[in-house]
Amino acid sequence: MAKDMTLLWGSGSAPCWRVMIALEEKNLQGYNHKLLSFDKMEHKSQEVLDINPRGQLPSFKHGDNIVNESYAACFYLESQFKSQGNRLIPDSPAEQALTYQRMFEGLALYEKVGGVIYYEYYVPEEERHDSALKRNKEALVTELKLWEGYLKKLGSGSFVAGKTFSLADVTVFPTVAVLFQFGLSAERYPVLGEYYALLKDRPSIKASWPPHWLENTKGQDTLKEI
Amino acid sequence: MAKDMTLLWGSGSAPCWRVMIALEEKNLQGYNHKLLSFDKMEHKSQEVLDINPRGQLPSFKHGDNIVNESYAACFYLESQFKSQGNRLIPDSPAEQALTYQRMFEGLALYEKVGGVIYYEYYVPEEERHDSALKRNKEALVTELKLWEGYLKKLGSGSFVAGKTFSLADVTVFPTVAVLFQFGLSAERYPVLGEYYALLKDRPSIKASWPPHWLENTKGQDTLKEI
Known part of the structure; x- marks a missing residue:
């Protein structure tokens, strides 16, 4: 406890x-x-x-x-708490390198998601530009394609940095869940969709699922056309 | 080698x-x-x-x-390379907590510096607003005051997360150096100025000093009035 x-x-x-x-x-x-x-x-x-x-x-x-x-x-x-619960940083140099690398690329993913879904929240009305939002959307699409490629290369059923659940999943999965909660199409991004489906029922994730999403299972459609 | x-x-x-x-x-x-x-x-x-x-x-x-x-x-x-060269993550829980905390707050500092010095680089001319740049400058001032306070609390001659040089210095010092290269006033930010002076001649830092700064020791004055 x-x-x-x-x-x-x-x-x-x-x-x-x-x-x-x-x-x-x-x-x-x-x-x-x-x-x-x-x-x-x-x-x-x-x-x-x-x-x-x-x-x-x-x-x-x-x-x-x-x-x-x-x-x-x-x-x-x-x-x-290294020896308690699940080890979240792998020992092997190659797996460790990929874990760290994806973890920190996860910050770029999160930033680019925010640039679209929080655009109106962060940018005062008189400073908004369609051109800026369009550019942010394009940057998000480029970013999502990168992650589709990363996951595809690792093969079906993989976690985000390989065969083992790691800190990269701990940090990146919530952003992926935000994407789908905001309407991202699993048809258009099938590999991310598969990753989302693989992890959403994992006990640690299910136990900490955002409570207000449970009340609003439909989510939003901000990212429907992305 | x-x-x-x-x-x-x-x-x-x-x-x-x-x-x-x-x-x-x-x-x-x-x-x-x-x-x-x-x-x-x-x-x-x-x-x-x-x-x-x-x-x-x-x-x-x-x-x-x-x-x-x-x-x-x-x-x-x-x-x-844990046992080679200097240990960069302290073992004691309290020092380790502060090292990680300052390391990641360092990303906020870097982002806020970028919001001012790279504003014109990142924002196309037709999307620039004086109000946005003013807000970015205010956010940078707030951020700098936070770090002045952090360093002041640790006492004179401290590194950024305590008495030992750590990954927090490895990640935060370059941003502090950028601040002074772009004209930040050590009179207005004396504690950051002292930290900068303490570290700038450390062998690891001196050996890797940006070569084009050596040619242009005067730097820029973008942040002179911050």
Whole structure:
């Protein structure tokens, strides 16, 4: 029981979900957690700011150690609980190289997804340009084709960095789930669709599925035409 | 001698510099390397694309293992050469937590620096807005104050995550150096200025200093008023 850990999180946030999957994979259930609302701006509340001066979720604490950045928390948990639960960084140099490489390419994927689905959220109305959104969409398509190719090369039934589930899946899967929640077509992106289907029922992922997605299983259609 | 390693890099790129510092810290001198020109678009050359489908620098290969993302390469080098050169991830949970946390906050710092100094490079002329650049500058100031506070709290003569040089310095220092190269005032940001002065002559950093900065020691003044 991880009673000395506290996670402040928001539903549907890929960064929060990464940390929750890592906690599950390391058998660290039973941590203290509090679901906060982005809509109500609770990520800017004093409770969050006390742990995280950026006013962002996740905010995560283990004892006195504060590790708010989602990738930082994933590395920390894997390192501190190396022999507990599933090993998330492979030992073999080749598998390890691919795990790290895909993990960090996952940040480019996440950024490009955000450039489309959060465009109106981040760009004030008077600064929006159809040309910019069009370019962001093209960049996302290029990015998605790259990942289709990566997964295809690894072969059917593979995880994102090979035959073993790893930190690359912990960090990349939530973004892939966001893509499909926002309407990405599994017909147009069949390899990503297969990867999504392979992982969505994994216990660590199912246990941490964004609760508000369960209420709205239809999702959105922002990415339908991508 | 690291003859089984190849690095394609560009001068003044913080991501490239991170990998070069990590190589120096791990005593991996003697690797093959090739300096390419961003101005001449050599990062989009076939030579790069063969290793890195994104057409980005750094592009890095160790034997058959390709690790292009700079953070991925840093983790890979530290893990594969753990007992060689300087240890870059501390063992103590508290120091490790802070190392990871600052490392990944370093990505926010880098992004905010880029939002100001590369604004015209990334945003087509017809999409530029004074209001956007002003907001980016304000975000950078907020970010810089955060780091001033972090370093101040650790006390004079500290590295970015404590008393020991770590991967957090490997990844964050190049961004700090970019700030001063682009004119940041050490009078206005004295703690960052002290950190910069502390590290700039460290052998790993001096050995990998961007060559075109040596030719243009005056730098630019983009950030003079920040």
